Amino acid sequence: MSSAPHFGGTDTGAPTVKGQTTYVDAIRDGLREEMARDPSVFLLGEDIGVYGGAFKVTDGLIAEFGEERVIDTPISETAIVGAAVGAAMMGMRPVAEMQFIDFISCAFDMITNFAAKSRYRTGVGVPLVIRGPSGGGVHGGPFHSQNPEAYFAHTPGLKVVQPATAYDAKGLIKAAIRDDDPVLFFEHKFLYRRIKEELPTEDYIVPIGKAAVRRQGRDLSIITYGAMMWTALEAAKTLEAEGIDAEVVDLRTLFPMDETTVLESVAKTNKAILLHEATRTGGIGAEIAAVLSERCFEYLDGPLMRVTAPDTPVPYSPPLEEFFLPNAEKVCRAARALVAY
Amino acid sequence: MTDLTREQKLELYRYMRLNRVVEERLVNLYRQGKVVGGLYRSLGQEATSVGSAYALKKGDIVGPLIRNMGVVLVMGYSARDVMTQYMARGTSPSGGKDCNLHFGRPERGVISPISMLGALIPVMAGIALAGRMQKKDLVAMTWIGDGGTSTGAFHEGLNFAAVQKLPLVVVAENNGWAYSTPFKKQTASRNLVDKAIAYGIPGEQVDGNDVLAVHGAARRAVDHARAGGGPTLIEAMTYRMKGHAEHDAQAYVPKEELEEWRQRDPLERYARELVASAAANVDELAAIDRSVSDEIDREVEAAEKSPLPSPEDALKNVYAAGIPDGEPAPVRRNS
Numbered sequence: 001m002s003s004a005p006h007f008g009g010t011d012t013g014a015p016t017v018k019g020q021t022t023y024v025d026a027i028r029d030g031l032r033e034e035m036a037r038d039p040s041v042f043l044l045g046e047d048i049g050v051y052g053g054a055f056k057v058t059d060g061l062i063a064e065f066g067e068e069r070v071i072d073t074p075i076s077e078t079a080i081v082g083a084a085v086g087a088a089m090m091g092m093r094p095v096a097e098m099q100f101i102d103f104i105s106c107a108f109d110m111i112t113n114f115a116a117k118s119r120y121r122t123g124v125g126v127p128l129v130i131r132g133p134s135g136g137g138v139h140g141g142p143f144h145s146q147n148p149e150a151y152f153a154h155t156p157g158l159k160v161v162q163p164a165t166a167y168d169a170k171g172l173i174k175a176a177i178r179d180d181d182p183v184l185f186f187e188h189k190f191l192y193r194r195i196k197e198e199l200p201t202e203d204y205i206v207p208i209g210k211a212a213v214r215r216q217g218r219d220l221s222i223i224t225y226g227a228m229m230w231t232a233l234e235a236a237k238t239l240e241a242e243g244i245d246a247e248v249v250d251l252r253t254l255f256p257m258d259e260t261t262v263l264e265s266v267a268k269t270n271k272a273i274l275l276h277e278a279t280r281t282g283g284i285g286a287e288i289a290a291v292l293s294e295r296c297f298e299y300l301d302g303p304l305m306r307v308t309a310p311d312t313p314v315p316y317s318p319p320l321e322e323f324f325l326p327n328a329e330k331v332c333r334a335a336r337a338l339v340a341y
Numbered sequence: 342m343t344d345l346t347r348e349q350k351l352e353l354y355r356y357m358r359l360n361r362v363v364e365e366r367l368v369n370l371y372r373q374g375k376v377v378g379g380l381y382r383s384l385g386q387e388a389t390s391v392g393s394a395y396a397l398k399k400g401d402i403v404g405p406l407i408r409n410m411g412v413v414l415v416m417g418y419s420a421r422d423v424m425t426q427y428m429a430r431g432t433s434p435s436g437g438k439d440c441n442l443h444f445g446r447p448e449r450g451v452i453s454p455i456s457m458l459g460a461l462i463p464v465m466a467g468i469a470l471a472g473r474m475q476k477k478d479l480v481a482m483t484w485i486g487d488g489g490t491s492t493g494a495f496h497e498g499l500n501f502a503a504v505q506k507l508p509l510v511v512v513a514e515n516n517g518w519a520y521s522t523p524f525k526k527q528t529a530s531r532n533l534v535d536k537a538i539a540y541g542i543p544g545e546q547v548d549g550n551d552v553l554a555v556h557g558a559a560r561r562a563v564d565h566a567r568a569g570g571g572p573t574l575i576e577a578m579t580y581r582m583k584g585h586a587e588h589d590a591q592a593y594v595p596k597e598e599l600e601e602w603r604q605r606d607p608l609e610r611y612a613r614e615l616v617a618s619a620a621a622n623v624d625e626l627a628a629i630d631r632s633v634s635d636e637i638d639r640e641v642e643a644a645e646k647s648p649l650p651s652p653e654d655a656l657k658n659v660y661a662a663g664i665p666d667g668e669p670a671p672v673r674r675n676s
Binding site: 042068074076082083084087113119122124156179181263296297298 | 434435436438439443444445446447452453455456457460462463464465466467468469470471472474475481493494497498500501504505658659660661662663670671672673674
């Protein structure tokens, strides 16, 4: 993984206290705890066993739980998710890894047609988790950098989560495994080893469907999720020096969305920026804008502004990708315009 | 050739007759406008469905396709279940949420297909995988048409099942046609069974219109799977005697080919064999036919009396808990 700084600079705003749990370790700890707690939990994916996964998320788990519960599969996303669907119907709790989340497109049919619709049309629940590294900032190019969450938030029957912190990464993977419906768990590869924090030693989950206010503010709300949460915090710090008090809302779950927290924030600040790393059209930001327009119209004192990647594939070369990705400066620019509105 | 008892042979006959007559009644209902949507026949393919599913035992799980009427009947679903499905009733196995043979539950031994062909194969591999992990004595069986073998899911599912040595039996029904596309435009393989070689698994080609031959091949594959030998691909040679669905007059099918296969009708042929082998006499078979017909009279009547679903059921069961609220109220600033 490249060490090049992104998301608007070297200061991600992330806590940097030493000797604590990184985002990647938090996911692994969550998987391990759930596997130890519930024998029906098992993992399958490409290179997840002996090799420990392309990003080492599952490192060591095959030694701990054996190859029956940590299954190295052929390069077959349809088979991985399809087999997970069948096993979940039988009461197992499979966690399928996409080596890069970009490859989730290869399993689109299994996810959107088999897993998502099963409970509705046959009454058979499919409690599976599909997880993998999403996002850019590491010069992975068009097929190792995508943020495909909107395709799935648009599919009834699925739940979609995207943790921004190590605490949430662990709490949400555990909640996802315990959930009775299919959950898509989007990790951000840029965060794997760049953030860490002290985690509780006791068992905890982060409930699906609950957003978190990461910074209180009066002047505008930056509604975001995933790695962009750190970008929002960085922007808020810059804006604070200019006398602009931004609130940062971390959605954590994209579907079902915590509309209450979003509405309460915007009812207080009356202005909102919708920030995500995924491309613009039909993105999560568009959905939040629609919700705010429908449900919060009388509270709005300015246009709903989106800060997103443009409607292009994710480009590879560093200057292209840096231009493509949202960053703190782009958020600040939008915030200044919105406050002045 | 077979160790089936006389009673079992007659039961096979009964299921094949049931398969055929259920569909004949559905055609009547379709013409009366009582079937909602399309009707997919398995005329001429009854021996393949019935003979293969009959090789399973309690605890095994099938994943049938829409032409596998005989499979769901052998697995214990009733004619009424099928009729209410086709008439979109609220009492149908899917509660009116999905059509035709799209229904099933693992505890009933049936996994519902989706319309995307090939998709069942990886899912049934997962059923078999779970069965093994749960230490169950479970064989999974699924069906695919000649057209469906062209999908990526067919390949991925069979490859995964073979690598994992899963107890899965895949019955490829070569009925000559995928909608209007003939076999020769579907694959350059001479036989579908040749594909087994590519996966390193056993393959067996069988006369799909010979119910005892189908049953024998299925039994060998099921026994092999149960013994830990892994998957088998069976190719059943049969013929689709009707169009893709009732609306399709199959004008693209050569008349002489249809006539040739009509001579090989699996039900008439099996009836002749039963009589010739003295397993049954003509009167016994006629009595079975009458009993099937009477049963279906009752089932149709009951199905027609079944209610349609309540409109608001459309919102139910998307998730285990919590119904998505499609139209929440606006929050007013000064109220």
